[in-house]
Amino acid sequence: MQSLVKNVTVVGTGVIGNGWISRFLANGYHVTATDPAPGAEEKMRQAVKSAWSSLEKQGLAAGAAPDRLHFEPNLERAVSNADLIQENAPEREEIKRSLLKTISHAAKPNAIIASSTSGYMPSILQKDCLHPERVIVAHPFNPVYLMPLVELVGGQQTSSEVMVRAQSFYHSVRMKALIVSREIDGHIADRLMEAIWREALHLVNDGVATTEEVDAAIVYGPGLRWALMGPFLTLHMAGGKQGMRHMLEQFGPALKLPWTHLVAPELTEELAQRVIEGCEKQTDGMDMSILEKRRDDFLIELTDLLEKYWPSANLNGKL
Secondary structure, eight states, rough: OOOOOOEEEEEESSSSHHHHHHHHHHHTTTEEEOOOOOOOHHHHHHHHHHHHHHHHHOOOOOTTOOGGGEEEHHHHHHHHSSSSEOOOOOOOOHHHHHHHHHHHHHHHHTTTEEEOOOOOOOOHHTOOOOGGGEEEEOOOOOOOOOOOEEEEEEEETTTTHHHHHHHHHHHHTEEEEEEEOOOOOOTTTTHHHHHHHHHHHHHHTTSOHHHHHHHHHTTTHHHHHTTTTHHHHHHHHHTTGGGGGHHHHHHHHGGGGGOOOSOOOOOOOHHHHHHHHHHHHHHTOOHHHHHHHHHHHHHHHHHHHHHHHHTTTTTTTTO
């Protein structure tokens, strides 16, 4: 099914918003962007310029060009002709609800309104909106212009037809659009990342490991396998020929052992400083732009490798 979206508007041009803009442009769309912050347009265009070399390596759609980007400072005008509006306001409920309400009154009745929220459920966000049936969550991952996953979540009032249209659109910008079957705070991926983040803070807080050691434990250990198979298939293979059946029989009792804390430790000034100093030591004064380029080059090669060895990672067509 081809996407029926022609005109795209991005509301909010921070890190996530600019990532969306870059991805949409790279896939041949004309994009209108809006943000009330001083200097937003200049920062946006610089962000697109910085991302473009990575997007060229990944491959551009026919006609894709940075000059297909228009900045409109007036919110109502910016969204008035859009078929899909991608909202990227700060993660504060009152701000998002107020902004989405304004957008819903200024947008076309059938325009899809997608929030990039990493935590809020769509049923909360659509409460004050006109035509709430077209309001969804479309949660991406940084850097948005390279990371393929987007979690699509519908609220209590979201129509199934809107979810189908949204999935078609995100497929058109070469994303793995995972429809979350039931809304929940934090969706899927962020809940998993949060669990690891909390345990990582405990390890640093308790003096078990430095930030560098925690990162190394993931990068050279489970992270390599997770990039291909994820946690369930990784453990399925740990069970040998009998797979998960044997793994649960053998290691299931360990679930009752006190191996993890789950509840986050108190973020004291001491813990915060240890985390900050550890990360700064790891990067050894490197400029963030250098780190971003290294990350982008790695992600391009890793994504190509994933497609080579696991082309069925689209969940049999569901993504």
